[in-house]
Every structure is written in structure tokens, then in C-alpha cells.
Amino acid sequence: MSMKIQTSNVTNKNDPKSINSRVLIGNLNTAAVKTSDVETIFSKYGRVAGCSVHKGYAFVQYANERHARAAVLGENGRVLAGQTLDINMAAITTSSVKIKLKSSELQAIKTELTQIKSNIDALLGRLEQIAEEQKANPDGKKKGDSGSSNSGDGSRPLAPQEDTTSEAGTPQGEAQVRDDGEEEGLLTHSEEELEHSQDTDAEEGALQ
Numbered sequence: 001m002s003m004k005i006q007t008s009n010v011t012n013k014n015d016p017k018s019i020n021s022r023v024l025i026g027n028l029n030t031a032a033v034k035t036s037d038v039e040t041i042f043s044k045y046g047r048v049a050g051c052s053v054h055k056g057y058a059f060v061q062y063a064n065e066r067h068a069r070a071a072v073l074g075e076n077g078r079v080l081a082g083q084t085l086d087i088n089m090a091a092i093t094t095s096s097v098k099i100k101l102k103s104s105e106l107q108a109i110k111t112e113l114t115q116i117k118s119n120i121d122a123l124l125g126r127l128e129q130i131a132e133e134q135k136a137n138p139d140g141k142k143k144g145d146s147g148s149s150n151s152g153d154g155s156r157p158l159a160p161q162e163d164t165t166s167e168a169g170t171p172q173g174e175a176q177v178r179d180d181g182e183e184e185g186l187l188t189h190s191e192e193e194l195e196h197s198q199d200t201d202a203e204e205g206a207l208q
């Protein structure tokens with residue numbers, strides 16, 4: 001009497017032989033299909049070293065890659081418990097997942113590089129604009145600087161100048177000469193009056 005060898009539930013070994021001999025069963029109705037059902041179906045292609053059933057999918061570990069590929073060819077597309085099975089080599093499926101992850105990462109990097117390029121283009125455009133402005137105005141003055149400078153000079157208040165004319169419009173020099181002449185005239189008139197007074201006194205003395 002031969003005894004059935006119990007199948008292991010280990011299907012996650014990472015050695016190359018195990019990975020290449022593993023089958024992934026997708027779209028599996030795990031509410032109706034049990035681990036024993038999976039083992040029965042796939043054991044006809046070779047010795048099943050391990051079988052693990054998860055929600056919606058399962059792994060079958062064969063002893064060699066030839067048996068695993070035979071199971072994929074024979075059972076892919078089979079309808080089991082009302083659902084069509086999607087069966088592939090686990091190694092190929094894992095590689096596809098890695099490629100998808102790398103593609104998403106590359107897309108994110110591409111987006112970042114695009115944004116960086118846009119920022120660089122904006123900076124280059126600004127630098128070109130500055131260079132053109134410098135060529136148009138080599139002195140480094142902005143438009144309107146000269147005009148504003150001149151207008152500033154024109155608006156600067158002038159220092160007050162001394163008024164060289166008198167209120168009557170006569171120059172101060174002439175006024176000074178006139179004043180001096182008037183004083184001399186007054187002195188002369190006073191001297192004449194004094195002499196006249198002395199003469200009068202002398203005549204009165206002579207009459208007495």
C-alpha cells in the first residue's frame with residue numbers, strides 16, 4: 001500500500017531552479033476551489049513539490065522547469081468553478097511586475113526632468129533678455145535715467161542771490177553815492193550858515 005506524500009505549502013524559494021519551476025494560477029475562484037483541488041489538477045504534469053492558495057490566485061511548485069511549462073500549456077484558459085484560469089510561469093510574471101515598477105519610476109523621473117528643463121529654459125530666456133538689454137544700453141543706464149537726471153538738475157532749487165537793486169530800482173552803488181553827496185551837501189550848508197552867523201555877530205559888534 002503506497003502512501004501519498006504530503007505536498008508542502010512552500011512556494012516562495014528564491015533560488016533560480018525553484019523560481020523557474022513555479023507556476024502562477026491567476027483568476028482562481030478560491031471561494032470554491034481548495035488546495036487539494038489545485039494539487040489534483042496540476043499533479044498530472046509532474047510531481048508537485050509545493051502548493052499555496054491565496055485569495056484569487058495560487059502557486060504550484062514543480063520539481064523541474066519542464067513540468068511547470070507543460071502545466072502552463074495544458075491548463076491556461078481552462079474554466080474552473082465558473083472562472084477562466086490565467087496561468088503563467090511565475091518567473092516571467094515576477095519579471096513583468098518588476099518591469100512595470102521600473103516603468104512607473106522612470107515615468108516619475110521623466111516628469112521631474114521635464115519640470116527641471118522647463119525651469120532651465122525660463123532662466124535661459126531671462127538671461128538672454130538681460131544680455132539684449134545690456135547690448136542696447138552699454139552704459140548700464142535704464143531708459144529714462146538721463147531724462148530724470150536732467151529733470152532733477154532742473155528742479156534743484158537755485159541758491160538765493162543778493163538783490164543788488166534798491167526798492168526803487170536804483171542800484172545800491174548809485175544809492176550809496178547819492179547818499180554820500182547828500183551828506184556832503186548838508187555839511188556844506190551848515191558851514192555856510194555858521195559863517196553867516198559869525199559875520200552877523202561881527203557886524204553887530206562893530207555897530208555897538
